[in-house]
Amino acid sequence: MSDVLAEISNLQISFKDENGVLRPAVRNLSLTLGREKLGIVGESGSGKSLTGRALVGVLPSGAHVSADRLVFDGVDLQKCSSKERRHLRGNRMGMILQDPKYSLNPIMPVGKQIIEALRVSKKMSKAKARDAVYQILEAVQIRDVQRVFKLYPHEVSGGMAQRIMIAMMLVREPDLLIADEPTSALDVTVQLSVLEILETLVEKRNMGLILISHDLGLVNHFCDRVLVMYAGRVVEELQANKLYEAKHPYTQGLLNCMPSINGSLGPLPVLDRDPNWLN
Amino acid sequence: MSTKMINIKDLCVWFGEGQQRTQVLKNINLQIARGESFGLVGESGSGKSTILRTAMGLVEDYSGEISIDGINTRTGDYKALIRCAQMLFQDPYASLHPRFTVGQAITEVMKINAIDNHQQKMVDLLLSIGLTAEHQYRYPHELSGGQRQRVALARSLALEPDVLLLDEPTSALDASIQAEMLNLLNKLKQSLGLTYIIVSHDIAVVSYMCDRFAVMSQGKVVEILSREQLRSGDIQCEYTQKLIAASEY
Numbered sequence: 001m002s003d004v005l006a007e008i009s010n011l012q013i014s015f016k017d018e019n020g021v022l023r024p025a026v027r028n029l030s031l032t033l034g035r036e037k038l039g040i041v042g043e044s045g046s047g048k049s050l051t052g053r054a055l056v057g058v059l060p061s062g063a064h065v066s067a068d069r070l071v072f073d074g075v076d077l078q079k080c081s082s083k084e085r086r087h088l089r090g091n092r093m094g095m096i097l098q099d100p101k102y103s104l105n106p107i108m109p110v111g112k113q114i115i116e117a118l119r120v121s122k123k124m125s126k127a128k129a130r131d132a133v134y135q136i137l138e139a140v141q142i143r144d145v146q147r148v149f150k151l152y153p154h155e156v157s158g159g160m161a162q163r164i165m166i167a168m169m170l171v172r173e174p175d176l177l178i179a180d181e182p183t184s185a186l187d188v189t190v191q192l193s194v195l196e197i198l199e200t201l202v203e204k205r206n207m208g209l210i211l212i213s214h215d216l217g218l219v220n221h222f223c224d225r226v227l228v229m230y231a232g233r234v235v236e237e238l239q240a241n242k243l244y245e246a247k248h249p250y251t252q253g254l255l256n257c258m259p260s261i262n263g264s265l266g267p268l269p270v271l272d273r274d275p276n277w278l279n
Numbered sequence: 280m281s282t283k284m285i286n287i288k289d290l291c292v293w294f295g296e297g298q299q300r301t302q303v304l305k306n307i308n309l310q311i312a313r314g315e316s317f318g319l320v321g322e323s324g325s326g327k328s329t330i331l332r333t334a335m336g337l338v339e340d341y342s343g344e345i346s347i348d349g350i351n352t353r354t355g356d357y358k359a360l361i362r363c364a365q366m367l368f369q370d371p372y373a374s375l376h377p378r379f380t381v382g383q384a385i386t387e388v389m390k391i392n393a394i395d396n397h398q399q400k401m402v403d404l405l406l407s408i409g410l411t412a413e414h415q416y417r418y419p420h421e422l423s424g425g426q427r428q429r430v431a432l433a434r435s436l437a438l439e440p441d442v443l444l445l446d447e448p449t450s451a452l453d454a455s456i457q458a459e460m461l462n463l464l465n466k467l468k469q470s471l472g473l474t475y476i477i478v479s480h481d482i483a484v485v486s487y488m489c490d491r492f493a494v495m496s497q498g499k500v501v502e503i504l505s506r507e508q509l510r511s512g513d514i515q516c517e518y519t520q521k522l523i524a525a526s527e528y
Binding site for chain 2: 158191254
């Protein structure tokens, strides 16, 4: 097992506009990821989700992707067949999406869905799989697992559905977990507990985590390292605990525009987007 | 002219029927002064939005009384009520008609309410929210989330209301766009003398925007605090403290 879990170099993702001209959405992006917690922050449209999706291999069909290197644990993802990528996606990479309501099957009890995820790739008996599901549901702090196991997605709360999603991804013990805005659909109180669960599990299993979020405070608190993206490129890379020493005006702008409980009541500073940031 | 703009007395709300009928709001009493910004915070499901929806006549199964600028929301003149109070919803993707241009969406409310000179007023509204006159020809899908939310705001201002009920007005927006929206709301409040009720799960937003706020949990108001009390830490209720701790990581 090498220290570098994933390596991306010079990634470009573009989409055709209505005139057939390629418009870049991610430009010259490079990153290396070890077994650590990496945060990617930026506004909507900055390309942070696309970057995560490129690694897992679930980009929308119109995307044009090119990269000098796109490697996951020694495997060149650009040379993989779709079957191999699917196998990787199932076993070694997992992705948690923003909205649990759209990511769970509405007509299947949640327990059955997790069993399905587990048995797709690993041969194990139903009884064994069920025990594994009970265990993982307990690990994400769901009380009364036997009852929850039989519930349908519409019968659980948003916070619980998100924990079920996390359980579904973690039960296969991936090496890399990409969490795309895992808590932005949740209340602050639930948000904290979901993130704490994620953090403990990632540390216990020594996984790599990419946390994609627009919330700088959250990323600052939970990650080791942060990439700040603007208009498809990385404008700054920081140690998470040094986020407040950010140099780039965009990062500073993002930090300053958040109201705080004890902040001033004057107008909030807004981002003044400088076209030079694109050079 | 009374100083109380909004008066909510003993409000109880139920959802469902028969055996399923459950009480979602329990004896809510709130008085909000003219020109005040009042916040409602709490977890989802605590009933914050239900208060606003009931005030706008979107919920029928309730007891108690709500009056806005002296108009009883159950028995009063509904047309007068909607010209006095308007609501802005959380999701700008769902609250605009997808097949109406921005201009149509804003002028429609004025046509229904027989307001003259709606073309000119619509353009003025677009300018006041920081868009341009050209934006009237756009469809919602051609706008960003922040622009859509501003269009929804322009539409709610089209009837020149005195009260705006804002249901999570910025939670679907990026932090940078949120700042622009909050600044805009404060500017409009000053220039138009509006009264706001702002529902939010973000205590920082409420602390920035609101003079006073109610903390809600499970259908009840557990505490009403002023901004000064929040900032000096003068908080009695354990639930409020938990909520504040959670937003200060």
